[in-house]
Amino acid sequence: MRAILDVILIVLQIYTYVIIIVAILSWLIAFHVINVYNDLVRSIWNALNAVTEPLLRPIRQALPNLGGIDISPVILLLLIFLLEDIIERYVYPYVF
Secondary structure, X not given: OHHHHHHHHHHHHHHHHHHHHHHXXXXXXXXXXXXXXXXXXXXXXXXXXXXXHHHHHHHHHHOOOOOOOOOHHHHHHHHHHHHHHHHHHHHHHHOO
């Protein structure tokens, strides 16, 4: 059972990195540092959005309109950190 929890924790860490990459990539696209007309950039952007958007969309819908600021990745990261902490402190020590 600990092996399953280890896999879950690793997946959550990888997903954390993906969320950070998507946030940085969105800034680079917004400031025209990289161009989405490039096929490689567009395919990476679409793949990362396909992975992160299902969890970010409900958070965006629940948040009030903050203008041009999108804090949904920050909230999702906080939720992931909370879930990791709950697993490490309360679940992991009691599983054999």
